[in-house]
Amino acid sequence: MRIVLLCISLLVGAAQAAADEVRLTNGEWPPYLGQSLPHQGIASRIVAEAFALEGITVQWDFYPWARALMLAQRGQRAGTAVWLRNEQRDHDFYVSDPVVDSSYYLFHRKDHPIDWQDVHDLKGLQIGGANGFDYGAAFQQAEADGSLTVRRQTNEQVGLRQLLAGRIDVFPMDKTVAFDMLHQHFSAAERAQLTFSPKPLRSDTLHLMLSRAVPGNAELIARFNDGLKQLRDSGKIAQYLMEVQQPLSLAP
Known part of the structure; x- marks a missing residue:
């Protein structure tokens, strides 16, 4: 009987532990x-x-x-x-x-300012993006129908490198993620070349x-x-x- 009770106790304990994880x-x-x-x-x-x-x-x-x-x-x-x-x-x-x-902003070089109110104002710009990222319904639709030229990159760090090199004009990123990445992987001189539009692309x-x-x-x-x-x-x-x-x- 003691063995049976012990087994039951262990099973209950295991179930409780599983429920608590x-x-x-x-x-x-x-x-x-x-x-x-x-x-x-x-x-x-x-x-x-x-x-x-x-x-x-x-x-x-x-x-x-x-x-x-x-x-x-x-x-x-x-x-x-x-x-x-x-x-x-x-x-x-x-x-x-x-x-x-999470709020996404359009990052750009300080020597290449942008002025926009909706995504159609971005027409004619070389726009970057990261594979698999959704930048909002208006942006995604404009990309899908060809209204915007979007060059998708393998990841966001590559996108920022492309932006610094002048190969794209704007790159959308979550602001907190962008700031962290710029401080972790880019020099102060590189950071100083970039800014972002105050209007969020999506929030x-x-x-x-x-x-x-x-x-x-x-x-x-x-x-x-x-x-x-x-x-x-x-x-x-x-x-x-x-x-x-x-x-x-x-x-x-």
Whole structure:
């Protein structure tokens, strides 16, 4: 009898431990996300601490973005962080309350100013972009119908290099990501050559997504949202964002 009770206790304990962990996919997008970053990036930190307030530990698995999304979509991982929401993702996932804001701006050289109000004003410019990035419905449509000439690059760092070399006129990037990349991989002299248009190309929110294919995720997203609200109300999210945004500048 004691052996039976011990086995039952171990099984209950294992089930409880499993219930207190969530396995999520992640990718590389400093300073928001990154395997080698402190706390795996600011967005990862927010997700993990929001879950922790609900007694749940996050296990991160890092993959290229397409695979990270696919694994979560199929239910091979509980979910993935962090993403723009759209109709398809709302269909496949439970989408959380906003984790962080993201605003894309048009970066350009200081010696090549631009003036624009909508994407059609960009016609005639050599525009850069990164493979797989969505720059908003108006931009994507103008690119698709040929109204804009967009040269997609393998990644955002290549795009900034192309901009500095004068091979493109503008390159859209999330401002926080751009500032971080410019400070990590470019010299002060290179940074001093660049600026950005004050009008955002798109402003959105980024979200944790939990797969609808995984049982229990409807309840789990509700718990996450509760923890996220607690974390935001504590002022810690604003504090963490300030830590990565405050030092960033294009000044040499």
